[in-house]
Amino acid sequence: MDATEFRKFGKAAVDYLADYLENLRDRPVLPSVEPGYLQDLIPREVPQEPDKWQDILVDMERVIMPGVTHWHSPQFHAFYPTANSYPGIVGEMLSAGIGCLGFSWITSPACTELEVAMMDWLGKLIQLPQEFLNSSDGPGGGVIQGSASEATLVGLLAAKERTVRRIKTLHPEWDEGTIKGKLIAYSSDQSNSSVEKAGLLGSIPMRLLPTDDKCRLRGATLEEGIRSDVKKGLIPCYVVATLGTTGTCAFDCLEELGPICNREELWLHVDAAYAGSAFICPEFRHLMAGVHYADSYNFNPHKWMLVNFDCSAMWVKDSQYLVEAFSVDRIYLKHQHQGRAPDYRHWQIPLGRRFRSLKLWMVLRLYGIQGLQQHIRRQVSLAQEFETLLRGDSRFEIVTEISMGLVCFRLKGPDSLTKTLHDRLMARKKIYIIAATFRDKHILRFVVCSRMSEPRDIAFAWEEIRGQADQVLLGNNTGSDTPLSIHKTYSRSKTRKECPSNELKVNGITSGQA
């Protein structure tokens, strides 16, 4: 394909996407395909001769779209949002076209320096303490990670490095293996599954501590956990606090946890993956009080701040621990490190890195502070609209205080009612919401996700839920009108593989979906 053809193909793809996004309401949010649907729609091998690009666009509708779950549909209310915006798409395109790898300054100075600048823009926007900024005098700074999972793991590895070094000075007679074998980390039973996974990957047991009646991790609980582990000879090392949990968007009590972590020299990582975007609005910023105690802080502009996945913003107070945990150059090249700009490859797990700050720059510039704040506030107010509709129907109960764009609710009465309601909704595929188990009760999570959501979409979802509740309460509880395709047998595939995820562990809770 030459440049002339690319101009045609690229522009046709732009139109295809504009058409797709403008008309998302016309597509059912959930696909109706069965596992294995795609294999019969395409050849079994790479073609010998090149295909035509026009055929690709035809196949987007024939092969791909029937199997797409439309995350940006105004009828998508599952999980949490993943971002999508026009500026973000163009940013991704330009980043792909330039195609540089910014693993060190010289491999593309703009790639490192725009990231340094954008992480400062963003840090100032949410009023992070100065010491987290690249422009501070200290060793703090911000970096774009691929996901909150990676940020949590990076924090854990830095915590391990710092703790091992500290204990080594206290007990010079212990070897590193002995120290590492005693380390222990903490989070709440409401934290995202990626937190537990970080412990698994980084070989530090992650204790999931119980939360209070508002699903918050409290200081006294952490203190008690630390005390009992120290008594067993363990070495507390790392705490992951969540601002906006996956299950119910609860906020851990940073102002209680922070002083304990600082006093006990535990690395405090704050995971604000979803809710963190709201801190661009002053009225939500009280929810991050205590952030100055943290050693690292993370939120995902790729969730709720309109920057296409992947763009996970992470700041640390002292980047030296990252560099020392990650740099394999440390022995050989230490004397040659006389430099000045961050080598971001030492701040992350992989070596290579895309020019991700470009899309962040475009979103920040093309929305401006006002546009971004408007987006957050509109979504919060749509969630409140949904709450009002729910409260007007006495058959329903709201399970937890509504928080940000999330409303957790259920049908009053036995769990079977809520479960049947969810089954019906999923079989009809008009809206996509996921179920969860919360304090042993079956609940539904309704999240305002799409940036295109409008009051009419909230009304549509409510009508759908209300109507199906009518059916459930009328006793039409035979399940659903149509069978759930994903429960069918996928005969062509291998039995040893996992299921198409009709259960997802969202957090301490398990959430059934689809």
Place this chain on the structure above:
Amino acid sequence: MDATEFRKFGKAAVDYLADYLENLRDRPVLPSVEPGYLQDLIPREVPQEPDKWQDILVDMERVIMPGVTHWHSPQFHAFYPTANSYPGIVGEMLSAGIGCLGFSWITSPACTELEVAMMDWLGKLIQLPQEFLNSSDGPGGGVIQGSASEATLVGLLAAKERTVRRIKTLHPEWDEGTIKGKLIAYSSDQSNSSVEKAGLLGSIPMRLLPTDDKCRLRGATLEEGIRSDVKKGLIPCYVVATLGTTGTCAFDCLEELGPICNREELWLHVDAAYAGSAFICPEFRHLMAGVHYADSYNFNPHKWMLVNFDCSAMWVKDSQYLVEAFSVDRIYLKHQHQGRAPDYRHWQIPLGRRFRSLKLWMVLRLYGIQGLQQHIRRQVSLAQEFETLLRGDSRFEIVTEISMGLVCFRLKGPDSLTKTLHDRLMARKKIYIIAATFRDKHILRFVVCSRMSEPRDIAFAWEEIRGQADQVLLGNNTGSDTPLSIHKTYSRSKTRKECPSNELKVNGITSGQA
């Protein structure tokens, strides 16, 4: 920004990229900016009101391009290639626009299923043993990772899982911590720095074994390493063999290493990050002989196979070990796993995942087997052209057998000559090559990187090198005509941060660059 504006902005961006890529020869391959150049070119904070998209495109030239190292310039001969192609760019764009997250089947069946299909297309194309394919009857399969670094780490964690389980049956009295503390892994002193980093991250010491005179890891060396470690009470666990090392594109002796790993029950991971793309051509496939011994195999279509970064192809013979190492669902949800399609979130480090198979599909279809093979063969033949030019000048020597698109050479005589030659070349910025230390000698690595490279570009690079060699040998050894900007002081930045990488550890070797 609405859809109408997006159509304009997106199409203008397509034209911008087409213009950029068509006219890459007119831009100096290396930037002339100094560290910190960007901060004065943009405001210090996010704008209140939205900017205009037209200003973004103006700023691409004003702010970004002066700081871009042009990886796709035909004058870029550093590191190894990173891929860029028109179909790949459009694939990235469509993936961003659809913006689904495929962490489980239902979150977008097409995302999982196209990946399953594409990994089979690719596996068949390079004639991987059947047991690695998704379509096999066994537990094998392929997955797209973000980078070879991640693939190596994923392999290591699976190896750890498998070994701990095996040792546990032999020594039920040992706890997991004890077993993990004894594990040891192996690679060669020529392997990529990411291999050592994987050991660091995964808490398994990575022993870098010496190589033979052709930079290959041999069976006897591994055998000796295992023997001496077992004697010390350690438990050998994981071997990373490289096909196409970073330094000199050497190939470890898989046919010697494989049987040892199988016999000793060590997980064998094969890293063919760069050279693996060549195996789409039958004439290079003998270099992967012995791959049937491997437990996991990885190469990067985003390096030499025209798929834009990131797209790292990894296959495993038994996915169960990945799933068990990575799944935090295993306790709670085991009984509910009755499913059929891979939940790729358990095959990788992060939870979220982009629709990366889309760009792989586009590249495979729009080049076809013939187009892809032509690309590889042309680049190899261009490297041979460079070799011929070198051999015609008796002042130079070729250091290692030329391999794929890489030629390693130096000026005969003391190291200072080659070093001065490199300094001059980097100061002039007409071409970009990196220096390395190999067997205690200073060498230069010339790689054919750009898919747009033509014989005239090879001639251009040779003229530049030859001309500067004239100057060096005439005794004009004062260094360079112009000072290297990156050696200047970066007064505005923090001293504690690292340097703009004027040294890079490419592998066991350290490679100076720029």
